[in-house]
C-alpha cells in the first residue's frame with residue numbers, strides 16, 4: 001500500500017533535528033503519560049512524566065476506507081444504543097454468559113437488582129462515548145475493506161492524545177522538520193477533533209440533565225442537604241461532572257485534557273475520583289436519587305460545597321481488577337441507581353461485550369436493530385467472521401475449527417483493556433486447560449490481515465524502526481432516552497474523531513496502555 005520511499009531516509013542530522021522537534025512538541029503540548037515504575041524508580045508527588053508512545057511519521061491509510069469508517073459511526077452509535085435499550089434481547093445473551101463468567105454476572109446482577117428492589121432506573125438519559133475499532137483487511141496484500149476488531153462502550157481512551165498526535169504530525173510537516181515527501185500534504189493530513197467532540201458529548205448530556213432537573217423545579221422544594229451549599233440557597237444548585245478513574249492511572253493526561261477542556265471552555269466543574277473513594281463523598285437525595293457530591297477538600301470547611309452530579313463518566317470499572325472487594329460493586333450499584341446520567345450504564349457496558357459483537361455479526365440479528373437497508377449492508381460489510389464457542393451448531397463448528405485450524409483465529413474472553421486474548425496456535429492448549437463448560441464464555445474470531453507499512457515508533461526516547469500495522473478507532477458520541485412506544489429516542493448523535501494505533505507487525509496485541517502499541521495518525525493515500 002505504501003510507496004517504498006515512505007517514510008523517506010534521513011541523514012543523521014535530519015533525524016536528530018526531527019526527533020528533537022518531535023520530543024519538544026510532545027512535552028510542550030502535554031502529549032505525555034506517567035512513566036512505568038520500571039523506567040523511573042521514584043516519582044515524588046507524581047511530578048515526572050514522559051512522552052507518550054507515538055510514531056515519528058503518520059502512517060499511510062486508504063482514503064476511501066477512512067471515509068467509510070467515519071461515515072457509518074452515527075449508525076453504529078444508534079445500533080449499540082438500541083442493543084443497550086433492549087433489556088430482553090440483551091438479557092437472554094447475558095444471562096447465559098453469566099453462568100460461566102463472574103464479572104459479567106456481577107454486572108448483570110446490578111441491573112436485575114435495580115429492577116426488582118429499586119423499582120427500576122432513575123436516570124432519564126444515557127450517554128455513550130464509544131469507539132469502533134477497525135483494521136484494513138488485505139487479501140493477497142491488497143486492501144479489500146475495513147473489518148471491525150471490536151466496539152468499545154466503556155472507557156474508550158486516547159481521544160485527547162490522539163487529537164494531539166494529529167496536531168504533532170501536522171506541525172512537523174508545516175515546520176519543515178519532515179523533509180518533502182510525495183505523500184504528506186496539507187490535504188492528506190485530516191484534522192482530528194476527538195478531544196473537542198468527546199467533551200461535546202459530555203456537555204450535551206450535562207445540559208440535558210440540567211434542563212430536565214430545572215424543568216421539574218417549578219414545583220420543587222430543595223432537599224435539606226442542598227441548603228448546605230452556598231450556591232443553592234436560591235434553589236440553583238451547582239452541577240458537576242464526575243470522572244471515575246483508576247488509582248495510579250498512567251494515562252491520566254488523556255483524561256485530564258478532557259477535564260481541562262470542559263472546565264475551561266464550558267465553565268463546568270469536573271471531579272476526578274477513584275471507585276473505592278466515591279462513597280466517602282457522595283449521597284443520594286430521595287425520592288429522585290440525585291447524586292450529591294461534597295468535594296473532599298471541602299469536607300471540613302465551615303460552609304460545605306455540594307454539587308449535584310449530572311454525568312458519571314467511567315474511565316475505570318471495565319474489568320475485574322477495578323472491583324477488588326464487594327464495596328466497589330456496591331458503589332457501582334449506588335451510582336447506577338442514581339439519577340445522574342451514566343457513561344456508560346451497566347447495560348451499555350454489557351452491550352459492548354464481545355459476545356454481542358459476535359451475535360450481531362449474524363445478519364439476522366443486525367436486521368433487528370438497523371432499519372436503514374443501505375446502512376445495514378455497510379455495517380455488515382465491516383464484520384469479520386465471528387463464531388460462538390457454545391454447543392449450538394455454529395459453536396460446534398467453531399470448536400472444531402479452533403483445534404484444526406487455530407492459526408486462522410483469535411479467541412476472546414468477555415474482557416476489555418488489552419492483553420486478554422489467545423492467539424493462533426495457543427488456542428487448543430488454552431482450551432484444553434480450562435473446563436469445557438467454560439468455553440461458551442469465549443468467542444472465536446477470524447484474524448484480520450492488515451497491510452504492513454514502515455514507520456518509526458518513539459517510546460521513552462527510544463527509536464524502533466520496522467514494519468508496523470495500524471488499527472483505526474472511530475469515536476462516537478450519543479445521548480438517548482426512552483421515547484414513544486418504548487423506543488430509543490436520540491437527542492445527540494455524532495461521529496467524534498479518530499484514533500490510529502500502531503504496533504509492530506509481529507506483535508499480536510495493539511493496546512497502547514497495555515504496553516503493546518503506540519499512537520499514530522493517518523496520512524491519507
Ligand code: ADP
Nearest residue numbers: 149150415416417418445446447448508509510
Ligand atoms: P480489547 O477489548 O482487550 O482491546 P480487542 O478485541 O480489541 O480486545 O483485541 C485486542 C487486540 O488484539 C486488538 O487491538 C488487535 O491488535 C488484536 N486483535 C483482536 N482481534 C483481532 C482480529 N480479528 N484480527 C487481528 N487482530 C486482532
Ligand code: MG
Nearest residue numbers: 133149150418
Ligand atoms: Mg481493543
Ligand code: MG
Nearest residue numbers: 150152416417
Ligand atoms: Mg475493548
